[in-house]
Amino acid sequence: MRAAQESFAERGYTTTTIRGVAAVAGVDPALILQFYGNKDGLFDAALRVDPPTRSLLALVFEGETGTLGKRLLRRYLELWETPDTGARLLAVARGASASPSASAMVAAFMSEEVMLPLARAIGADHAELRANLTGAHLLGLATARYVLRVQPLASLDRERLVAVQGAVVQRHLTGDLG
Amino acid sequence: MRAAQESFAERGYTTTTIRGVAAVAGVDPALILQFYGNKDGLFDAALRVDPPTRSLLALVFEGETGTLGKRLLRRYLELWETPDTGARLLAVARGASASPSASAMVAAFMSEEVMLPLARAIGADHAELRANLTGAHLLGLATARYVLRVQPLASLDRERLVAVQGAVVQRHLTGDLG
DNA sequence: CAAAATAACTCATCGATGTTGAATTCGAGG
DNA sequence: CCTCGAATTCAACATCGATGAGTTATTTTG
Numbered sequence: 001m002r003a004a005q006e007s008f009a010e011r012g013y014t015t016t017t018i019r020g021v022a023a024v025a026g027v028d029p030a031l032i033l034q035f036y037g038n039k040d041g042l043f044d045a046a047l048r049v050d051p052p053t054r055s056l057l058a059l060v061f062e063g064e065t066g067t068l069g070k071r072l073l074r075r076y077l078e079l080w081e082t083p084d085t086g087a088r089l090l091a092v093a094r095g096a097s098a099s100p101s102a103s104a105m106v107a108a109f110m111s112e113e114v115m116l117p118l119a120r121a122i123g124a125d126h127a128e129l130r131a132n133l134t135g136a137h138l139l140g141l142a143t144a145r146y147v148l149r150v151q152p153l154a155s156l157d158r159e160r161l162v163a164v165q166g167a168v169v170q171r172h173l174t175g176d177l178g
Numbered sequence: 179m180r181a182a183q184e185s186f187a188e189r190g191y192t193t194t195t196i197r198g199v200a201a202v203a204g205v206d207p208a209l210i211l212q213f214y215g216n217k218d219g220l221f222d223a224a225l226r227v228d229p230p231t232r233s234l235l236a237l238v239f240e241g242e243t244g245t246l247g248k249r250l251l252r253r254y255l256e257l258w259e260t261p262d263t264g265a266r267l268l269a270v271a272r273g274a275s276a277s278p279s280a281s282a283m284v285a286a287f288m289s290e291e292v293m294l295p296l297a298r299a300i301g302a303d304h305a306e307l308r309a310n311l312t313g314a315h316l317l318g319l320a321t322a323r324y325v326l327r328v329q330p331l332a333s334l335d336r337e338r339l340v341a342v343q344g345a346v347v348q349r350h351l352t353g354d355l356g
Numbered sequence: 357c358a359a360a361a362t363a364a365c366t367c368a369t370c371g372a373t374g375t376t377g378a379a380t381t382c383g384a385g386g
Numbered sequence: 387c388c389t390c391g392a393a394t395t396c397a398a399c400a401t402c403g404a405t406g407a408g409t410t411a412t413t414t415t416g
Binding site (some may be wrong): 217 | 402406
């Protein structure tokens with residue numbers, strides 16, 4: 001399991017091979033499939049435990065609701081830029097097209113897992129839609145900055161990005177909906 | 179080539195097989211690789227021609243700059259919801275993690291290919307960053323709505339989504355940058 | 357027009373991958 | 387010690403992308 005977590009974090013979903021994980025673990029490849037069914041099941045088991053973005057929920061109680069946008073965005077970017085959590089987020093994001101489990105994780109982030117509880121915690125109207133919009137926005141930013149590394153966004157100072165986009169996150173959470 | 183375009187559009191990058199394309203085309207698989215080098219080269223050749231989002235550039239000259247956000251978002255959503263162009267956009271978006279070529283196409287959309295010329299055409303300051311932010315936002319929305327099909331965003335009325343998010347797109351193009 | 361050169365195309369094959377089912381080893385309980 | 391079930395391995399299959407040599411077709415040329 002530790003070998004799987006490391007391999008998925010370092011090499012992503014597609015380039016991680018069951019045979020490789022089995023070799024690192026000093027075990028036969030078939031043993032892994034006996035336990036986890038298939039490669040997707042292994043990924044799910046390896047990445048499901050303690051999802052990094054779950055910690056974002058605590059932000060609701062650490063400050064004013066009016067500053068939640070900035071704080072949420074800052075902490076989210078920090079998660080991406082921390083080696084350990086960043087590698088796992090990258091694995092999930094990049095595997096989202098090849099692995100149903102990774103895809104479900106990203107979808108869950110935008111609704112029931114993280115963003116929806118967060119939107120509900122601040123008592124927002126249209127919590128489901130606000131959760132989706134906030135999640136989609138954050139996902140887009142992370143994809144451009146950390147996955148595709150589009151310039152100049154990728155090398156923009158983190159605090160400057162918070163200053164530029166914090167208000168948009170805030171708008172999605174508490175602002176006018178059209 | 180036509181077989182490749184149809185297969186990539188219908189089945190995406192990973193599930194499309196060179197052998198399958200060759201069978202539809204009534205040809206040996208090796209012939210395809212002889213022409214396009216590898217699977218990624220085939221994808222590039224099949225999807226590079228006439229990228230659907232290129233047409234978004236014309237919107238600059240079809241109305242006031244102050245309404246460009248809404249018009250851009252509306253037309254972008256229409257592209258995703260049109261069967262032909264939507265299938266191609268889906269293929270590129272879903273293949274972005276497995277295919278370097280698809281990844282480059284998405285990155286190009288957010289900068290030199292579409293969003294940057296558009297930002298430059300309206301004479302925006304910090305055109306590169308605005309292009310990235312607008313592109314990232316649109317990509318995030320499309321990923322959530324059309325790729326992951328997150329609810330309720332996925333089934334939200336298109337015009338309602340334009341009403342809700344048009345102002346954000348507009349802000350990224352011409353609004354305050356922090 | 358025939359021969360030579362180039363392009364188009366096929367064939368057999370390799371190495372790697374996910375996956376499967378049977379076989380084997382291991383570890384506890386009676 | 388023996389048995390039974392879990393843990394683990396073994397050997398193999400089907401499929402995939404890719405390679406390189408060989409073969410056919412087409413064009414160029416003398």
